[in-house]
Amino acid sequence: MEERIVLVGVGGTGMSGVAHLLLDLGYTNLIGIDSTQSELTDTLQAKGMQIIIGHGSYQGNSRDIVIYSAAAHQSVEVQFALDHRKDDHKHPWLVLNYFEFLGELSKYFTTIAIAWTHGKSTTTWLTAQALSQHHPLFGLSILGAGVTQRWWKNALYAPAHRSALRRLIDHCLGSHRADRYDDTKKYLFVVEACEFNRHFLNLDVDYAIITNIELDHADVYWTLENYMAAFTTFAKNVKKDIYMLTWAIWQETLFSSLIETTEPASLPTSTSTPTLHALSTQQFTFSHLLWSHNHGNASLALALIENLLHEQDPSTAIWVASWVVASLSGFEGLRRRTELLWETPSGAAVYTDYGHHPTELRSTLQWLREKYPNKQVTCIFQPHQARRVMEFWDTFGETLRTCDHLIIYDIYAARENLTDLKKLFTQRHFDDIHTIEDLWQHFAAHCNGTYTWTFENITKTLDNTWPDNVIIVFTAWNLDYLLRTHYTFTHPK
Numbered sequence: 249m250e251e252r253i254v255l256v257g258v259g260g261t262g263m264s265g266v267a268h269l270l271l272d273l274g275y276t277n278l279i280g281i282d283s284t285q286s287e288l289t290d291t292l293q294a295k296g297m298q299i300i301i302g303h304g305s306y307q308g309n310s311r312d313i314v315i316y317s318a319a320a321h322q323s324v325e326v327q328f329a330l331d332h333r334k335d336d337h338k339h340p341w342l343v344l345n346y347f348e349f350l351g352e353l354s355k356y357f358t359t360i361a362i363a364w365t366h367g368k369s370t371t372t373w374l375t376a377q378a379l380s381q382h383h384p385l386f387g388l389s390i391l392g393a394g395v396t397q398r399w400w401k402n403a404l405y406a407p408a409h410r411s412a413l414r415r416l417i418d419h420c421l422g423s424h425r426a427d428r429y430d431d432t433k434k435y436l437f438v439v440e441a442c443e444f445n446r447h448f449l450n451l452d453v454d455y456a457i458i459t460n461i462e463l464d465h466a467d468v469y470w471t472l473e474n475y476m477a478a479f480t481t482f483a484k485n486v487k488k489d490i491y492m493l494t495w496a497i498w499q500e501t502l503f504s505s506l507i508e509t510t511e512p513a514s515l516p517t518s519t520s521t522p523t524l525h526a527l528s529t530q531q532f533t534f535s536h537l538l539w540s541h542n543h544g545n546a547s548l549a550l551a552l553i554e555n556l557l558h559e560q561d562p563s564t565a566i567w568v569a570s571w572v573v574a575s576l577s578g579f580e581g582l583r584r585r586t587e588l589l590w591e592t593p594s595g596a597a598v599y600t601d602y603g604h605h606p607t608e609l610r611s612t613l614q615w616l617r618e619k620y621p622n623k624q625v626t627c628i629f630q631p632h633q634a635r636r637v638m639e640f641w642d643t644f645g646e647t648l649r650t651c652d653h654l655i656i657y658d659i660y661a662a663r664e665n666l667t668d669l670k671k672l673f674t675q676r677h678f679d680d681i682h683t684i685e686d687l688w689q690h691f692a693a694h695c696n697g698t699y700t701w702t703f704e705n706i707t708k709t710l711d712n713t714w715p716d717n718v719i720i721v722f723t724a725w726n727l728d729y730l731l732r733t734h735y736t737f738t739h740p741k
Contacts, residue, residue, distance in 0.1 A: 257317025387435030654697030
């Protein structure tokens, strides 16, 4: 029976990056499964990958290699594979979640992990793009966001090393585990290291960039101290260098915490303390990208890349830095990061943004006010996770009440139980809330907005918006895809 690589939850941004990578390396035995059709699944299908929309129709077998998104853990395909992995000792199944797969890759690469609360996708791609052009041993990169220059293809690899990378992936997937692999840690792997559920502790990290830590993923981390402890464990596992910004308000806490940590490490702690590179001055400035934090993040990437090039060749002249700066300067940004989609027939600009944390929303709304001082701001917000909204209830309210018009759209509330959440937030007076829809009605009223669960109401708002408005759509789930497929427009350059 043919061995198949089954990617469950392939519509997720990280998982789609794995799919693109495997396709580019010549794998033809791929099957992608997701609950919902999206632009990500459409792109993969157009590229020749077999895509199944909906769970339950695929029949697995003992030769399958299953890689799955954490969001798809309860799917029929994943549970079937996990059950048979336990029972079938003759033909043990290889079943890995997305972060375990990245962890396997990281053991064989010199791994550069970009980790923090905000902006890690952008910095991952900045770093990967520049290294791919200037470092002879760049291997590959995977991140959890769409890239403007490459549309939804969010994986990058070095064609010059294609055969070596294919052999390495074969090794990680078990095809040649008995063979000696001579290229361990030879090639560079740049990866976005997500802190959700401590997933970044799966990685075997050689170099790391960390900045901008702020409490998030409150369904996993109950306090900022708990959140910081996870980052401390991550930092202690880094083998070589960590790059930070000295003006980050949390950095002193993390520095001191490197001595002791209360978090158990999922990987053996590095035997040597990593070298900390703390940047006190900004070394790079964009002329075209939003937000000052992009300048700081690019400065960290520049410092890391210069050091890597010097390690590769100590005779590297300082003028090489100008090449790296040119590479960074050409970065166009990521999709869904305050991305201009189109203008309505009335002339109102429509932006889409992945923002789902109040800090992200506040920064974007402030920028819109500065860019369009004479226009009203219409905000359409699709919250991502009930727990995050309940955790930052007051901050969301303060932020969203600054909008001139606000619509709260259908929530993404996977993995959550409303009854359990209410017990955690008794101070919010949620006694009269019995369903998720009740919660969003209450949330919309709290933010001086209205709630709708129908896409038709969203399109009516957009179709009837006056030209004195600018529209921002905040969504970390499916609203962006619904808009792109409903409207016909030319993507801005």
